[in-house]
Amino acid sequence: MSLNIHYQEDFQDRHIAPNANDTAAMLQAIGVSSIDELIEQTVPQKIRLKSPLNLPKAKSEIEYLTDLRQTASLNKVYKSYIGQGYYDTLTPGVILRNVMENPGWYTQYTPYQAEIAQGRLQALLNFQTMVIDLTGMEIANASLLDEGTAAAEAMFMQYSLRKNQQATKYFVSDQVFAQTIDILKTRAQPYGIELVIGNHIDFTATAEFFGAIVQYPAGNGEVFDYTHFADTLHQQNIKLTVIADLLSLTLLTPPGEWGADVVVGTTQRFGVPMGFGGPHAAYFATKDEYKRSIPGRIIGVTIDSNNNYALRMALQTREQHIRRDKATSNICTAQALLAIMAGFYAVYHGPKGLKLIAERVHGLTVCLAESLNQIGYQVLNKAYFDTIQINLGELTGSIHKECLDNNINLNYKGNQVSISLDETVSFEDVKLLVRIFSKVKGIAADSLTIVEEVKTTISATLQRQSSYLLHPVFNSHHSEHEMLRYIKSLETKDLSLCHSMIALGSCTMKLNATSEMIPVTWPEFGKVHPFAPADQVLGYYTVFDELDKWLSEITGFAAMSLQPNAGAQGEYAGLMVIRAYHQDRGDHHRNIALIPASAHGTNPASAAMAGMKIVVVKSLENGNIDVDDLKAKAEQHAADLSCLMVTYPSTHGVFEESIIDICNIIHQNGGQVYMDGANMNAQVGLTSPANIGADVCHLNLHKTFCIPHGGGGPGMGPIGVAAHLVKYLPGHSVVDINNEKSIPAVSSAPWGSASILIISHAYIAMMGGEGLTDATKYAILNANYMKARLEAHYPVLYSGSQGRCAHEMILDCRGFKNFGIEVVDIAKRLMDYGFHAPTVSFPVAGTLMVEPTESEPKHELDRFCDALIAIRKEISSVENGSLDKVDNPLKNAPHTSAVVTANEWSHGYSRQTAAFPLPYVADYKFWPSVGRVNDSHGDRSLICACPPLESYLEEEVTA
Structure with missing residues (x-):
């Protein structure tokens, strides 16, 4: 017997499930002799790629992980005191292993089918309750993409609610984090909102303003008393948004008690790794009167068909997929998995545990400040929670060098430095910082005294008096055994890919391979601050560079922006790039977006957010775009045409054969073509957005490229663009990634949810060009096999000219x-x-x-x-x-x-x-x-926090 010593297991054979016998049987059922024959009948020849994808040879799983270890080692994991909205944290092992690394949690779909998502809905209700309690507000949503996005959503909600239509100014405190101001600028531009950035103490409220936003604690660490500021705003009917650090709110008076109308922020430091910027769950809390305007998803309490307690997504009629261009937000992907982790973090620690963590962080910060004061440094803050600011003057360079020599990053801005502490900081860490600052002043280490007897710097009027997290769920699961059982009890109520296929059209619930997921929690990727110096993150840069090249090859475009951290965010970013292109050419008037009637609901919502006017293009009876109507409307609006938004294959699951003609019509009339990449799973390796004539395309990495859905997030929506648009790709105000004429940032972190980009990097590296192309072919094969089996029982609405569907079909x-x-x-x-x-x-x-x-x-x-x-x-x-x-x-049923x-x-x-x-x-x-949930009951009596179950059921009996 001869032995094969060169055998290597192909990852492709693990990812693509049908074997040779299955393939033969399915082809026979369809009525074709080969997959290639099926593809010929499905994908129009004139849009087919002329050559195979030029990607590196596929790696085995062990090869990839071994090589990635080398790449990861290029990242230097320094002790981070940078802060600015990102903090190192301790993820409880029971949450890390049983939620973040558990496919029972990360492969779930958005909970639109509530009856088989009760565990996740309860976990998200816990999250909402946590946010409501800590902020002192009345209602909260089930998470947003990041802190900057949440702040922008708050600004736009206030803009939409304003009674004085002449009020177009928005005050922004200069102590709001820079990356958040960047996103506010992006969102303000299309609507003509004027941002007035300055010191809140000097601000004069006038009727020209509809809103204002401040950071609490402020960007420099100061804890301001904003009570008078809030009162002044309200006298002029100006609404106030507060960006608040949730951990600090265990010690500080919550904004809801001193006048905030909206409170937003990030829950990252509640057990979610920094991951070079994400994914992290933002929160959004406000007053009950704004519940129909609040962006994102809200989890509500209702009853089922048996009159039992049940949960579901509430008030769905206000969502963008229904309201379309009338939507107040295009938010589609949330950050459910990360919100669940943050909620479980609060459940695990409880109110006492969270307060002890906060007291320790605050206490060590006071200890550091007073020790530095004692050796001659002037701490500029009067009241602070976890961040102090110091003017180093001529010592800046020496401090910087000594810190780097000790693997420490501080936050430098000119000669001023800020130091932010977190729950991972120990007393020994503080002693090391004091020794470094002492050494630079020439003070001997043996003469140092660290101040250990400390008291809070927070005034009595700003110290929290109200209680929080009183619900039993936050006071019952503090041993690991109890916590493990609680997590598992919720997991068993949710159907995920662990149980069965989830055949969702337009959502592509495919394998999220374990080998793709493993590196996400490596400390070399998870414990890196997004604003770390460039020479410390060469491993991340290597991944970004390769992913950029690979995705550019797959799409046919010149370059990618990896910043958008959701599909809808990618839509918005792509449209803003098109807008910048037109404006740079002097075509400020080009603001018409043609959108087919069948488009995803986020398409018109995104176009409206980008300041565009939507003109709907008709569909034919066969589901295709009415080319005659498109041509007529493109010519009618030629002077003002900005773009066409088109999904390909179509939302109806068909490769429209007129797509090249469609793109040509738009270009002939001065517009750009934006392709929604929701259906890229039917394109990769066979055709490409650039090949059909598109100028911009966003990619749902959480669909085609294997990032898991996480029960409704995380997602990533990078955009690819043709060469003439590269210079307009999003920039960033903190980290220099700017292109020549970049639009401002669309996400808080320079590369969005950077840590999960590794998943798509792994998928492409282990599949290679041939494997990716085969994946597309088998997606089309599987769909057409199901069509062959089902069309005798259910009418299939649309198909191509030869009777084939793409990767999905519609059953009537x-x-x-x-x-x-x-x-x-x-x-x-x-x-x-x-x-x-x-x-x-x-x-x-x-x-x-x-x-x-x-x-x-x-x-x-x-x-x-x-x-x-x-x-x-x-x-x-x-x-x-x-x-x-x-x-x-x-x-x-059920x-x-x-x-x-x-x-x-x-x-x-x-x-x-x-x-x-x-x-x-x-x-x-x-x-x-x-049993079947009662949606209308829940909407009539909206409860979006954890109610005592007994009192809720008593209400039902007496109702």
Whole structure:
């Protein structure tokens, strides 16, 4: 027997699930002889790439991780005292291992199907409760992208709510973090909002202003008493936003008690690694009267069909996918996974633990300040929490050198330095800092005395008196055993990719391989501050440079910006780049965006945020863009045309053959083409945005390039641009990444959620060009196989000229309404079969949009098809009268274990039909933890914090 000593396991074979036998069977069912024949029938020849992707040879998993270890070693993990919104933190091991590194949490989808997402919804409700309690506000959302974005959302909400339409000025304290001011500038430009940046003490409130924003504690560390400032603003009907450090609010009077209208910030220091900038969950809290204007998602309490406590996403009618260009925000991706971690951090430590951490941080800061004062340095702050500022004068260079020699980073601004402490700082760390500052002054180490008896510098009027986190959830799980069981109890209520495929059209729930995830929590990546000096982060720069080159090759573009930290953020960034391009050419009037009627809801919302006017382009009956209507409107608005926003393949799951003509029409009329990259999973290696004629495209790395969805975030939405747009890519005010004519930043950190870029870097490196292309082919194969199995039972709405779909398809369920069955009934019934529903009623109301991805094997595709076919038979039973139109498995779905095992069973179908409708379900049953949730009840009586369960149920009895 000869032995193969050169065998190397291919990662591609792990990522792409169907084997050779599966492939042959699926091709036969479709009616083609090869995958290449299927691709020829699916992807128009004139848009096909002429040559294969020019990417490095694929690496095995062990090769990649070994090489990445070498790259990671180029990052120098120094002790960071830079602060400015980013702090080192201690992630409790029970949260790190069982949430952040656990696919049961990070592969979940956004909780639109509440009945199989109760654990995550409870964790997010905990997060909201934590934020409400600490800020002293009345309502909070379930997270935003980062602190800067949250501040910008607050500004725009206040702008939208203003009663005086002539008020266009917004006051910004000069002590707001620089990166946040940068984002405020970006968001203010399209609306003509004038930012007035200055000292809040000198500010004079007038009717020209609609809002103001301050940092608490301030950027220089000072804890100001803003009470008088808030009163002055309110006398002029000016609303106040406060950017508050959550940890400090365990000691400081919360903004809600001294006049804030909105409180925003980051929860990063609640156990979430810095990760060179992200991902981190921002928070947004405000008054109850603004609940219909608050951006992002809100988790609310309601009841289920059995009158039991249940949770769901509340007030969804205000979301951008419904309101479109009337939306007040384009926020789509939140930061659910990181919000869950932060909420669990508060659960684990409880109010006492959080206060002790805050007291220790504050105490060590006072210790440092007084010790430095004692040796002759002048600490400029009077009252502070964790940050002090010192004027070093001519000693700046010497201090800088000594700190670097001791692997320490401080925050330098001219001759002033600020030092921010965090929960990882020890008394020994403070002693080292004092020795360094003493050495520079020539003071001998043996003559030093460290001040250990310290008292707070915070005045009595600013010391928190109110209680917080009184709910039992924050006072019951402080041992690791209790915490572990609590985390697991919630995890078991959520369906994730650990259980079954999640065939969501436009969302691409594919394999998030463990090897791709492992490096994210390496300290060389996780413990790096986003404003660390460039020579300390060469490992990150290596990853960024390679990812930029690879994504540019895949898209056909000249360069990428890795900064946008969500898909909708990428849309906005791309449109702002187009806007800058037109303005730079003197075409300030170009503000018309053509958007197809079938577009994602974030498209018109993003265009509106970029200051554009939306003109809707009609769709034909076959779902394609009406080219004649497009041409007419492009010519009609030629003088003012800014861009077309188009998704390709189309939102209907078809490669439109007229796409090149469509792009040409836009260019001929002076516009640019923005391609929404939601469906890149059907393009990679076969065609590209540049090949079809696009100028800009955002990529959902949390879809096509394997960053997991995390239950509704994190995401990343970098943009690629053609050569003439490169100079306008986003810059940054703190770290010099600016291009020649950059737009201001769109995210707080220079490279967005940098630590998770490693996941996409790993995916591309281990797949290589051939593997990525095969992944696209198998995504199309799997979708067409499911189409072949399902089209005899459900009408498939759209297909290409040769009867093929791209990587997704739309099943038409509208006809079932004739006998009382709605598409939502099918979605809920799928839960009884162990599946998450496909995308419901988008892009066409009353339909299901199905996308299987290349990572699903044939037997899983068959299980899902079997479930849908069985449900179709149940619908037929309702149609022919075998099942009652009201009392049937679809209308009563999902069925919980409590309902199925109850002593009484009064339905006209069996318990087995309810809970085990197909044989495979009995082998591994996933039980929905609640019955069908009552959305309207929850919206009528909105509760978005943890209520005492007993009192809530008592309200139901008396209602």
